[in-house]
Amino acid sequence: MGAMILFIFYGSILFFILATTLRVRKSMNAPIHLHWELYKGSSVYELTEWWGKTGSAFGEKLWPMILDILFLREFYHRNRRFWYPLYAFHIGLYLLILWHAWLFVRAVAGGIETVSIFGWVWGTFSTLLAFIGGLFIFVMRMTDEELKVYYPPIHYLKWILLLVTLAGGVYAVDVHFKSSMPALLKYVREQVTFADFGHKLHPALGPALHVLFASVWLVYLPFSHVFQLFFRYYHYLRWDNVPNIRGSEIERRIKEHLERPVTWSAPHIQSGKRWREVASELQQTPITGSK
Amino acid sequence: MRPERKKIRLKDISLRTDEPLTTVTANDLMPLPPPLDQREKKAPYSPLSEDQKKSYECSLDGVSALALPKPKNKEEEEKLVERFLEGLRKLLSQNDNWLFWQPLIHSLESCVRCQTCSDACPVYVSSGNQEIYRPTYKSEILRRIINNYIKKRGKILSKLTGDDIELNWPTVARLAESAYRCSLCRRCAQRCPLGSDNGLIGREIRKLFSQEMGIAPKELHDAGTVQQLRVGASTGISSAAFQGMVEFMEDEVEERWGKRIKIPVDKKGADILLIHNSGEFMSWIENPVAFAIIFEASGVSWTLSSEIYGYEATNYGTWYDDVQLARISLKQVEVAQKLNVKKMVMGECGHAHKGLIVIADRILMDEMNFPRESYLPILEDLILHDRLKLDPQKNSFPVTLHDPCNIVRLMGIVEPQRQILKRVCPQFREMEPHGVENYCCGGGSGFAIMNSMNFKEWRENISSRMKLKQILETFNDVLDPRIKKYVCAPCSNCKGAIRDILASHDLWEKHGIYYGGLVELVANALVDMKKPFIEWEWH
Numbered sequence: 001m002g003a004m005i006l007f008i009f010y011g012s013i014l015f016f017i018l019a020t021t022l023r024v025r026k027s028m029n030a031p032i033h034l035h036w037e038l039y040k041g042s043s044v045y046e047l048t049e050w051w052g053k054t055g056s057a058f059g060e061k062l063w064p065m066i067l068d069i070l071f072l073r074e075f076y077h078r079n080r081r082f083w084y085p086l087y088a089f090h091i092g093l094y095l096l097i098l099w100h101a102w103l104f105v106r107a108v109a110g111g112i113e114t115v116s117i118f119g120w121v122w123g124t125f126s127t128l129l130a131f132i133g134g135l136f137i138f139v140m141r142m143t144d145e146e147l148k149v150y151y152p153p154i155h156y157l158k159w160i161l162l163l164v165t166l167a168g169g170v171y172a173v174d175v176h177f178k179s180s181m182p183a184l185l186k187y188v189r190e191q192v193t194f195a196d197f198g199h200k201l202h203p204a205l206g207p208a209l210h211v212l213f214a215s216v217w218l219v220y221l222p223f224s225h226v227f228q229l230f231f232r233y234y235h236y237l238r239w240d241n242v243p244n245i246r247g248s249e250i251e252r253r254i255k256e257h258l259e260r261p262v263t264w265s266a267p268h269i270q271s272g273k274r275w276r277e278v279a280s281e282l283q284q285t286p287i288t289g290s291k
Numbered sequence: 292m293r294p295e296r297k298k299i300r301l302k303d304i305s306l307r308t309d310e311p312l313t314t315v316t317a318n319d320l321m322p323l324p325p326p327l328d329q330r331e332k333k334a335p336y337s338p339l340s341e342d343q344k345k346s347y348e349c350s351l352d353g354v355s356a357l358a359l360p361k362p363k364n365k366e367e368e369e370k371l372v373e374r375f376l377e378g379l380r381k382l383l384s385q386n387d388n389w390l391f392w393q394p395l396i397h398s399l400e401s402c403v404r405c406q407t408c409s410d411a412c413p414v415y416v417s418s419g420n421q422e423i424y425r426p427t428y429k430s431e432i433l434r435r436i437i438n439n440y441i442k443k444r445g446k447i448l449s450k451l452t453g454d455d456i457e458l459n460w461p462t463v464a465r466l467a468e469s470a471y472r473c474s475l476c477r478r479c480a481q482r483c484p485l486g487s488d489n490g491l492i493g494r495e496i497r498k499l500f501s502q503e504m505g506i507a508p509k510e511l512h513d514a515g516t517v518q519q520l521r522v523g524a525s526t527g528i529s530s531a532a533f534q535g536m537v538e539f540m541e542d543e544v545e546e547r548w549g550k551r552i553k554i555p556v557d558k559k560g561a562d563i564l565l566i567h568n569s570g571e572f573m574s575w576i577e578n579p580v581a582f583a584i585i586f587e588a589s590g591v592s593w594t595l596s597s598e599i600y601g602y603e604a605t606n607y608g609t610w611y612d613d614v615q616l617a618r619i620s621l622k623q624v625e626v627a628q629k630l631n632v633k634k635m636v637m638g639e640c641g642h643a644h645k646g647l648i649v650i651a652d653r654i655l656m657d658e659m660n661f662p663r664e665s666y667l668p669i670l671e672d673l674i675l676h677d678r679l680k681l682d683p684q685k686n687s688f689p690v691t692l693h694d695p696c697n698i699v700r701l702m703g704i705v706e707p708q709r710q711i712l713k714r715v716c717p718q719f720r721e722m723e724p725h726g727v728e729n730y731c732c733g734g735g736s737g738f739a740i741m742n743s744m745n746f747k748e749w750r751e752n753i754s755s756r757m758k759l760k761q762i763l764e765t766f767n768d769v770l771d772p773r774i775k776k777y778v779c780a781p782c783s784n785c786k787g788a789i790r791d792i793l794a795s796h797d798l799w800e801k802h803g804i805y806y807g808g809l810v811e812l813v814a815n816a817l818v819d820m821k822k823p824f825i826e827w828e829w830h
Contacts (some may be wrong), residue, residue, distance in 0.1 A: 045704050046707055049580070
């Protein structure tokens with residue numbers, strides 16, 4: 001049992017790193033798509049001879065992205081009722097992630113006997129915030145006619161698991177470690193420094209369960225929406241003003257795709273030829289219903 | 292009191308019945324403001340005839356946009372379902388669908404079902420929140436078909452992610468029709484906090500049916516892109532007929548406004564090749580005439596083209612087919628190259644703006660990557676730099692602006708048209724909401740030209756209803772028919788859709804609400820025009 005917990009915990013960290021890397025790679029290597037853009041307001045096309053006056057920089061998108069992720073601005077402006085619990089949950093979660101990072105650093109930094117009550121307050125407050133937000137979201141998802149629409153069963157299970165994980169955290173810290181930060185930090189230090197394997201192989205139920213649930217979340221995280229939020233800003237997906245200039249990287253990538261074969265089967269397509277040929281040749285067969 | 296409505300579940304899309312899942316009734320419709328605030332008694336669209344029902348699929352809502360023939364037997368049904376699945380596999384393949392793979396996958400994966408987008412959709416709201424028109428409805432069905440029939444995740448995971456859709460012919464037929472109940476205005480995508488684009492998913496479904504199964508509305512394909520590639524214009528205008536129209540335009544200008552102008556055609560080396568939607572020549576010739584008068588008055592070096600493909604800005608491929616989109620874009624650019632002009636400029640046609648300037652940006656390579664821009668910044672420059680002598684008092688009547696989705700939300704041209712209107716129309720007033728938050732005219736994505744069976748009624752009474760509401764609210768203090776009012780719609784298809792909703796409610800006759808383009812207002816304000824350019828004659 002203990003060995004399994006150990007395997008799951010460290011394995012999930014490895015999985016998280018691997019899956020995140022693969023996910024990022026998959027997105028980076030995705031074929032560049034046609035320029036199918038939406039605009040929040042005025043764009044470069046308001047200018048005469050716009051092709052010489054454009055280029056949206058990395059930095060220009062960075063700040064709006066940070067604000068969007070930090071404050072869930074789009075939900076705030078467009079679905080305020082849902083934003084309240086969503087924001088409580090997310091801000092709790094962000095604080096909780098930071099708290100865990102602090103725990104790791106503080107645990108190896110030494111002097112854990114002198115740690116102040118502040119660490120406990122931070123962790124408890126973050127957990128409560130995330131729990132209350134999550135609980136409200138769960139209840140809204142169960143009761144609100146709009147939020148119930150098309151919401152698949154797996155997501156209800158996800159929320160239950162999340163609430164159990166958060167409750168498990170409170171149990172581990174406040175019942176098992178009796179709200180003692182030095183005791184908690186000592187445990188964390190054992191995990192981070194790979195010390196005391198005997199202790200690890202026979203873990204106490206409270207921390208073991210919490211670690212197990214946290215591992216499930218580590219496995220899920222690379223597939224969560226946080227990553228999609230990032231990609232939509234940085235993969236020509238939204239608010240993208242970068243035109244295709246002759247000799248540019250965009251042109252080079254598109255040219256590669258134009259050499260791909262066309263496989264679609266409708267009569268007007270000329271399947272089997274390359275995109276470049278199909279687009280420039282005009283042997284038309286009108287559609288007259290299905291083939 | 293409204294009777295309790297039957298709840299539509301996702302799995303109902305597979306029901307083996309010819310009865311529509313929903314039929315929208317007069318009671319369902321979103322109420323309109325005065326003077327149309329009396330509840331309509333007439334149904335928003337007529338039922339199809341018994342013969343039509345026997346021949347065509349209409350089991351989504353009793354409307355047929357596609358004139359999709361019913362399969363003759365079970366084998367044919369199965370074959371069609373198999374071909375749909377084959378097309379779906381291609382849609383999800385990076386190799387087969389590199390042109391839209393990434394935004395499609397992002398849109399399929401990122402939706403959290405918060406339904407924030409629902410209220411953004413004019414069709415959903417106008418129809419009284421019909422489930423089948425919810426922006427996420429067709430997307431969720433597609434997502435579940437993918438989960439169960441493409442990804443094949445196993446029983447438990449399928450159950451947990453929703454395995455309630457049976458993939459049969461009724462599902463495929465209803466999904467095809469549902470892609471033509473969304474005008475691709477992408478207001479829902481703008482609203483989505485996660486960036487999921489249900490408009491794109493709708494277009495991808497249209498594309499699957501066209502590129503794999505050869506199924507598309509005849510108005511868009513046979514009489515649209517195919518005709519354009521064969522004769523040069525989707526209206527069927529030949530090069531010779533076009534040249535005759537130019538002569539007619541010159542004579543009209545002389546006869547009506549006492550000015551003889553020469554409209555340049557095929558002028559090599561001109562600065563600008565101006566391309567209009569050829570529908571303007573057929574229905575609203577005053578629009579290209581106004582352009583000619585303005586460009587002549589400002590001394591711009593410009594030309595029209597009489598070359599095949601050179602007098603037609605439309606590209607219906609933008610709405611349903613990547614191959615047709617690419618073919619037409621390339622043909623249009625070839626004309627500009629031959630004429631050796633400095634740049635191509637789109638006239639008042641929204642989807643031509645989006646299609647050729649924005650989307651084709653990643654189709655046109657090397658020398659085909661030809662400078663292309665909108666007429667709006669050019670016109671704004673002419674006016675702001677006083678290249679035209681204007682008297683705004685000539686336009687002293689209430690004017691409002693309809694923002695074509697393709698030009699504003701989908702392209703980011705928001706301010707030039709407002710700067711122009713503020714200069715030439717002292718009584719300009721915005722409709723609400725406007726700019727990138729605008730509502731579609733209801734004629735987007737081909738709807739304005741799709742008139743088969745009962746589709747036109749559906750468009751006028753459901754798809755365009757929100758625009759009608761906005762127009763009435765904007766002019767609610769000046770409904771007296773003696774006060775002439777002008778809805779400025781700088782896009783050919785929007786103009787057609789707005790014409791139809793104004794006409795079907797007699798709003799010109801009874802309340803003096805007229806419509807037209809933007810350049811007509813500029814021509815009307817020209818000091819040198821001895822007679823008013825706008826003649827207030829309904830057409």
